[in-house]
Amino acid sequence: MAQRKVLLVTGGGRGIGAAVVRLAAARGWDVAFTYAGNAARAAETEAAAKAAGAQALALQADVADPQAVAATFAQVKERFGRLDALVNNAGITGPKSTLRESTDAIWETVFRTNVLGLVACCRQALDVLPQGGAIVNVSSRASELGGAGEWIHYAASKGAVDTLTIGLAKEAAPQGIRVNAVNPGLIETELHAAAGMPDRVARMSPGVPMARAGSAEEVAEAVLWLLSDGASYVTGALVPVSGGR
Ligand code: NAP
Numbered sequence: 673m674a675q676r677k678v679l680l681v682t683g684g685g686r687g688i689g690a691a692v693v694r695l696a697a698a699r700g701w702d703v704a705f706t707y708a709g710n711a712a713r714a715a716e717t718e719a720a721a722k723a724a725g726a727q728a729l730a731l732q733a734d735v736a737d738p739q740a741v742a743a744t745f746a747q748v749k750e751r752f753g754r755l756d757a758l759v760n761n762a763g764i765t766g767p768k769s770t771l772r773e774s775t776d777a778i779w780e781t782v783f784r785t786n787v788l789g790l791v792a793c794c795r796q797a798l799d800v801l802p803q804g805g806a807i808v809n810v811s812s813r814a815s816e817l818g819g820a821g822e823w824i825h826y827a828a829s830k831g832a833v834d835t836l837t838i839g840l841a842k843e844a845a846p847q848g849i850r851v852n853a854v855n856p857g858l859i860e861t862e863l864h865a866a867a868g869m870p871d872r873v874a875r876m877s878p879g880v881p882m883a884r885a886g887s888a889e890e891v892a893e894a895v896l897w898l899l900s901d902g903a904s905y906v907t908g909a910l911v912p913v914s915g916g917r
Contacts, residue, residue, distance in 0.1 A: 676726070678752045679899070680744070681705040682735050682793060683762030685714035687861035688810060691888035692759055692895050693717050697726035699896055704729040704748045706762065727752070735762040735789030736781075745796040757899050758797040760790040760833075761810040765826040765867040779825045786829035787836075794840060794851075803848030808898045809837050810891075811853040813914045823867065830855075834910050841908030850907040852898045857914025860885045881916030 679696050683689040684705025693703050694717065703721050707714040707730060714730040721728035729751050733740040748755055766774075766782040790809060797807060812830040819827030834853060841851040858880055864872035873885045894913045897903055 675754075676700055676702045677756040678702045678704065678748070678754050679757045679759065680748055680755055680793075680797075681759040681761055682789070683707065684759075685710050685717055685730065687863060688856065688859060688888045688891045689759070689761040690717040691892035692761060693728070694720050694724065695889070695892040695896050696899075697721035697724035697728065699900075700726075701757075702727040702752060704731065704744075704752065706731050706733040706735065706744055708732070708734055708762070735793065736784040738792050741789065741792040741796060745800065749800070754802075755797065755800050756802065756804075757806045757808075758793060758801070759808045759810065759895055759899070760793050762789060763810060763812075763829075765823050765863060768822050768868050769825075770821055771824045774825050782825050782829050783832070786826070787832045790833060791836065794836075798844060798847070798849070801847075801849050805849045806899050806903075807840070807844075807849065807851045808895050809833050809851070809853040810895070811837065811855045811910065813855045813857045813912060813917055815855065817917075822869075837910065838908045845907060850898075850903070852903070852906060852909045852911065854891060854894045854898065855910050855912045855914065856886065856891045857912065857917035858885045859888060859891055859913075861888055879917075880914075884915065886913060886915055 679701045684693040685707030718728045718730040733744045763786045766778045811833040814827035815830035837853040
Protein backbone atom coordinates (compact mmCIF):
# COMPACT_ATOMS: atom_id res chain seq x y z
CA MET A 673 0.00 0.00 0.00
CA ALA A 674 1.33 3.45 -0.90
CA GLN A 675 2.43 5.53 2.08
CA ARG A 676 0.13 8.43 2.82
CA LYS A 677 1.59 11.87 2.19
CA VAL A 678 2.06 14.19 5.15
CA LEU A 679 0.70 17.74 5.31
CA LEU A 680 1.48 20.42 7.91
CA VAL A 681 -1.15 23.14 8.43
CA THR A 682 -0.44 26.15 10.64
CA GLY A 683 -3.44 27.39 12.62
CA GLY A 684 -5.45 24.23 12.01
CA GLY A 685 -7.50 24.11 15.19
CA ARG A 686 -10.43 26.21 14.01
CA GLY A 687 -11.80 27.98 10.95
CA ILE A 688 -10.25 27.63 7.50
CA GLY A 689 -7.23 25.70 8.82
CA ALA A 690 -9.46 23.13 10.50
CA ALA A 691 -11.47 22.70 7.29
CA VAL A 692 -8.19 22.06 5.43
CA VAL A 693 -7.13 19.49 8.04
CA ARG A 694 -10.47 17.65 7.79
CA LEU A 695 -10.62 17.66 4.00
CA ALA A 696 -6.98 16.61 3.67
CA ALA A 697 -7.58 13.70 6.04
CA ALA A 698 -10.58 12.63 3.96
CA ARG A 699 -8.50 12.88 0.76
CA GLY A 700 -5.78 10.53 2.03
CA TRP A 701 -3.24 12.78 3.73
CA ASP A 702 -1.80 12.32 7.21
CA VAL A 703 -1.92 15.70 8.91
CA ALA A 704 0.00 17.66 11.52
CA PHE A 705 -1.30 21.04 12.52
CA THR A 706 -0.53 23.84 14.94
CA TYR A 707 -2.76 26.04 17.06
CA ALA A 708 -2.13 29.06 19.28
CA GLY A 709 -3.98 28.30 22.51
CA ASN A 710 -7.39 26.71 22.03
CA ALA A 711 -6.52 23.11 22.91
CA ALA A 712 -10.15 21.96 23.09
CA ARG A 713 -10.92 22.97 19.50
CA ALA A 714 -7.61 21.51 18.32
CA ALA A 715 -8.49 18.21 19.99
CA GLU A 716 -11.85 18.19 18.14
CA THR A 717 -10.12 18.76 14.81
CA GLU A 718 -7.51 16.11 15.56
CA ALA A 719 -10.24 13.60 16.44
CA ALA A 720 -12.13 14.39 13.22
CA ALA A 721 -9.02 13.80 11.12
CA LYS A 722 -8.40 10.48 12.86
CA ALA A 723 -12.03 9.48 12.34
CA ALA A 724 -11.47 10.08 8.61
CA GLY A 725 -8.67 7.49 8.69
CA ALA A 726 -5.65 9.79 8.95
CA GLN A 727 -2.80 9.92 11.38
CA ALA A 728 -3.13 13.33 12.98
CA LEU A 729 -0.97 15.39 15.32
CA ALA A 730 -2.01 18.67 16.97
CA LEU A 731 0.82 20.86 18.25
CA GLN A 732 0.57 24.04 20.29
CA ALA A 733 3.04 26.42 18.61
CA ASP A 734 2.95 30.17 18.09
CA VAL A 735 3.93 30.71 14.46
CA ALA A 736 5.37 34.10 15.43
CA ASP A 737 7.98 32.37 17.61
CA PRO A 738 10.88 31.09 15.46
CA GLN A 739 11.88 28.52 18.09
CA ALA A 740 8.35 27.14 18.20
CA VAL A 741 8.37 26.89 14.38
CA ALA A 742 11.65 24.95 14.43
CA ALA A 743 10.29 22.66 17.14
CA THR A 744 7.14 22.03 15.10
CA PHE A 745 9.09 20.83 12.07
CA ALA A 746 11.29 18.67 14.32
CA GLN A 747 8.21 17.05 15.88
CA VAL A 748 6.69 16.39 12.45
CA LYS A 749 9.93 14.73 11.34
CA GLU A 750 10.06 12.61 14.50
CA ARG A 751 6.43 11.49 14.26
CA PHE A 752 6.01 11.02 10.48
CA GLY A 753 9.55 10.84 9.10
CA ARG A 754 8.54 12.94 6.10
CA LEU A 755 6.75 16.13 5.05
CA ASP A 756 5.21 16.55 1.60
CA ALA A 757 3.33 19.82 1.81
CA LEU A 758 2.77 22.92 3.94
CA VAL A 759 -0.29 25.15 4.27
CA ASN A 760 0.58 28.50 5.87
CA ASN A 761 -2.83 29.35 7.25
CA ALA A 762 -2.23 30.85 10.72
CA GLY A 763 -3.11 34.51 10.61
CA ILE A 764 -4.53 37.33 12.70
CA THR A 765 -6.18 40.62 11.79
CA GLY A 766 -5.33 42.66 14.85
CA PRO A 767 -7.98 45.08 16.11
CA LYS A 768 -10.18 47.25 13.90
CA SER A 769 -8.40 50.56 13.33
CA THR A 770 -7.62 53.12 10.68
CA LEU A 771 -3.98 53.71 9.83
CA ARG A 772 -3.96 56.87 11.97
CA GLU A 773 -5.38 54.99 14.97
CA SER A 774 -3.12 51.97 14.56
CA THR A 775 0.00 51.63 16.70
CA ASP A 776 3.41 50.26 15.82
CA ALA A 777 2.66 47.43 18.25
CA ILE A 778 -0.35 46.38 16.12
CA TRP A 779 1.71 46.43 12.93
CA GLU A 780 4.54 44.49 14.56
CA THR A 781 2.25 41.79 16.01
CA VAL A 782 0.36 41.30 12.76
CA PHE A 783 3.48 41.22 10.57
CA ARG A 784 5.35 38.95 13.01
CA THR A 785 2.52 36.41 12.75
CA ASN A 786 1.25 36.76 9.18
CA VAL A 787 4.56 37.45 7.41
CA LEU A 788 7.63 36.54 9.49
CA GLY A 789 5.97 33.41 10.86
CA LEU A 790 5.06 32.33 7.35
CA VAL A 791 8.62 33.05 6.13
CA ALA A 792 10.06 30.93 8.97
CA CYS A 793 7.75 28.03 8.00
CA CYS A 794 8.69 28.34 4.32
CA ARG A 795 12.41 28.24 5.19
CA GLN A 796 11.95 25.09 7.24
CA ALA A 797 9.80 23.49 4.55
CA LEU A 798 12.30 24.19 1.77
CA ASP A 799 14.84 22.09 3.70
CA VAL A 800 12.59 19.03 3.82
CA LEU A 801 9.96 19.06 1.07
CA PRO A 802 10.65 16.58 -1.70
CA GLN A 803 10.51 17.20 -5.44
CA GLY A 804 6.77 17.38 -6.11
CA GLY A 805 6.19 19.12 -2.77
CA ALA A 806 3.83 22.07 -2.44
CA ILE A 807 3.25 25.13 -0.29
CA VAL A 808 -0.08 26.95 -0.14
CA ASN A 809 -0.27 30.33 1.60
CA VAL A 810 -3.62 31.51 2.91
CA SER A 811 -3.58 35.18 1.92
CA SER A 812 -6.69 37.38 1.60
CA ARG A 813 -8.62 39.47 -0.89
CA ALA A 814 -7.78 42.28 1.56
CA SER A 815 -4.37 42.44 -0.15
CA GLU A 816 -6.01 44.11 -3.17
CA LEU A 817 -9.06 45.65 -1.46
CA GLY A 818 -6.83 47.49 1.04
CA GLY A 819 -8.66 47.09 4.36
CA ALA A 820 -9.47 50.81 4.58
CA GLY A 821 -11.18 51.82 7.82
CA GLU A 822 -10.91 48.32 9.21
CA TRP A 823 -7.42 46.87 9.07
CA ILE A 824 -4.90 48.36 6.64
CA HIS A 825 -2.18 46.69 8.74
CA TYR A 826 -3.73 43.28 8.03
CA ALA A 827 -4.28 43.99 4.31
CA ALA A 828 -0.67 45.13 3.95
CA SER A 829 0.57 41.93 5.62
CA LYS A 830 -1.41 39.92 3.08
CA GLY A 831 0.09 42.04 0.28
CA ALA A 832 3.46 40.82 1.54
CA VAL A 833 2.15 37.23 1.47
CA ASP A 834 1.04 37.65 -2.17
CA THR A 835 4.41 39.05 -3.23
CA LEU A 836 6.48 36.44 -1.46
CA THR A 837 4.26 33.72 -2.93
CA ILE A 838 5.16 34.93 -6.43
CA GLY A 839 8.86 35.29 -5.59
CA LEU A 840 9.22 32.02 -3.74
CA ALA A 841 7.40 30.14 -6.50
CA LYS A 842 10.21 31.19 -8.85
CA GLU A 843 12.97 30.36 -6.35
CA ALA A 844 11.52 26.95 -5.50
CA ALA A 845 10.56 25.85 -9.04
CA PRO A 846 14.01 24.35 -9.81
CA GLN A 847 13.59 22.24 -6.63
CA GLY A 848 10.29 20.90 -8.01
CA ILE A 849 8.29 22.64 -5.28
CA ARG A 850 5.14 24.58 -6.21
CA VAL A 851 4.13 27.66 -4.19
CA ASN A 852 0.65 29.17 -4.49
CA ALA A 853 -1.82 31.24 -2.50
CA VAL A 854 -5.55 31.29 -1.98
CA ASN A 855 -7.11 34.69 -1.39
CA PRO A 856 -10.35 34.21 0.51
CA GLY A 857 -12.98 36.94 0.57
CA LEU A 858 -15.61 37.16 3.29
CA ILE A 859 -15.56 33.76 5.01
CA GLU A 860 -17.79 32.69 7.91
CA THR A 861 -15.33 32.01 10.77
CA GLU A 862 -14.65 33.40 14.23
CA LEU A 863 -11.97 35.79 12.89
CA HIS A 864 -14.38 38.71 12.53
CA ALA A 865 -15.59 38.52 16.14
CA ALA A 866 -11.97 38.25 17.29
CA ALA A 867 -11.32 41.59 15.56
CA GLY A 868 -14.22 43.13 17.53
CA MET A 869 -16.76 42.98 14.67
CA PRO A 870 -19.10 40.04 15.39
CA ASP A 871 -21.72 41.41 12.95
CA ARG A 872 -19.23 41.87 10.07
CA VAL A 873 -20.23 38.82 8.04
CA ALA A 874 -23.98 39.55 8.23
CA ARG A 875 -23.41 43.24 7.49
CA MET A 876 -21.16 42.69 4.48
CA SER A 877 -22.66 39.58 2.88
CA PRO A 878 -25.21 41.50 0.75
CA GLY A 879 -22.36 43.45 -0.87
CA VAL A 880 -20.60 40.33 -2.14
CA PRO A 881 -21.45 39.73 -5.84
CA MET A 882 -22.67 36.23 -4.92
CA ALA A 883 -24.60 37.86 -2.03
CA ARG A 884 -23.30 35.55 0.65
CA ALA A 885 -20.24 34.77 2.71
CA GLY A 886 -18.19 31.70 1.85
CA SER A 887 -17.56 28.74 4.10
CA ALA A 888 -14.23 27.48 5.41
CA GLU A 889 -14.92 24.27 3.47
CA GLU A 890 -15.15 26.17 0.18
CA VAL A 891 -11.69 27.65 0.83
CA ALA A 892 -10.35 24.22 1.81
CA GLU A 893 -11.45 22.81 -1.57
CA ALA A 894 -9.24 25.32 -3.40
CA VAL A 895 -6.31 24.63 -1.04
CA LEU A 896 -6.59 20.87 -1.58
CA TRP A 897 -6.69 21.35 -5.34
CA LEU A 898 -3.52 23.47 -5.25
CA LEU A 899 -1.83 20.75 -3.18
CA SER A 900 -2.91 18.02 -5.57
CA ASP A 901 -1.28 16.63 -8.70
CA GLY A 902 -4.22 18.15 -10.54
CA ALA A 903 -2.44 21.48 -10.11
CA SER A 904 0.92 20.12 -11.29
CA TYR A 905 1.58 23.07 -13.66
CA VAL A 906 0.28 25.76 -11.28
CA THR A 907 2.81 27.81 -9.32
CA GLY A 908 2.97 31.45 -8.27
CA ALA A 909 -0.83 31.68 -8.59
CA LEU A 910 -3.02 33.79 -6.32
CA VAL A 911 -6.44 32.12 -6.41
CA PRO A 912 -9.40 34.24 -5.25
CA VAL A 913 -12.06 32.31 -3.32
CA SER A 914 -14.35 35.22 -2.78
CA GLY A 915 -17.72 34.94 -4.50
CA GLY A 916 -16.60 37.64 -6.93
CA ARG A 917 -15.53 40.13 -4.22
P1 NAP B 1 -9.77 31.86 12.86
O1 NAP B 1 -11.13 31.26 12.75
O2 NAP B 1 -9.52 33.00 13.78
O3 NAP B 1 -8.74 30.66 13.17
C1 NAP B 1 -7.38 30.94 13.25
C2 NAP B 1 -6.61 29.68 13.56
O4 NAP B 1 -5.21 30.05 13.56
C3 NAP B 1 -6.89 29.14 14.96
O5 NAP B 1 -6.76 27.74 14.94
C4 NAP B 1 -5.79 29.77 15.81
O6 NAP B 1 -5.42 28.98 16.95
C5 NAP B 1 -4.65 29.80 14.83
N1 NAP B 1 -3.67 30.83 15.13
C6 NAP B 1 -3.88 32.15 15.31
N2 NAP B 1 -2.72 32.78 15.60
C7 NAP B 1 -1.78 31.81 15.60
C8 NAP B 1 -0.39 31.80 15.87
N3 NAP B 1 0.27 32.94 16.19
N4 NAP B 1 0.28 30.63 15.80
C9 NAP B 1 -0.37 29.49 15.48
N5 NAP B 1 -1.67 29.43 15.22
C10 NAP B 1 -2.37 30.58 15.30
O7 NAP B 1 -9.28 32.41 11.44
P2 NAP B 1 -9.73 32.01 9.94
O8 NAP B 1 -10.83 32.93 9.54
O9 NAP B 1 -9.91 30.56 9.81
O10 NAP B 1 -8.44 32.52 9.15
C11 NAP B 1 -7.43 31.62 8.70
C12 NAP B 1 -6.60 32.32 7.66
O11 NAP B 1 -7.47 32.77 6.61
C13 NAP B 1 -5.88 33.58 8.17
O12 NAP B 1 -4.60 33.65 7.60
C14 NAP B 1 -6.76 34.70 7.67
O13 NAP B 1 -6.05 35.90 7.50
C15 NAP B 1 -7.25 34.12 6.36
N6 NAP B 1 -8.48 34.76 5.85
C16 NAP B 1 -9.66 34.66 6.53
C17 NAP B 1 -10.78 35.28 6.00
C18 NAP B 1 -12.12 35.25 6.70
O14 NAP B 1 -13.03 35.99 6.25
N7 NAP B 1 -12.32 34.47 7.72
C19 NAP B 1 -10.70 35.98 4.79
C20 NAP B 1 -9.48 36.05 4.14
C21 NAP B 1 -8.39 35.43 4.66
P3 NAP B 1 -6.38 28.86 18.26
O15 NAP B 1 -7.57 28.07 17.82
O16 NAP B 1 -5.55 28.13 19.24
O17 NAP B 1 -6.73 30.26 18.65
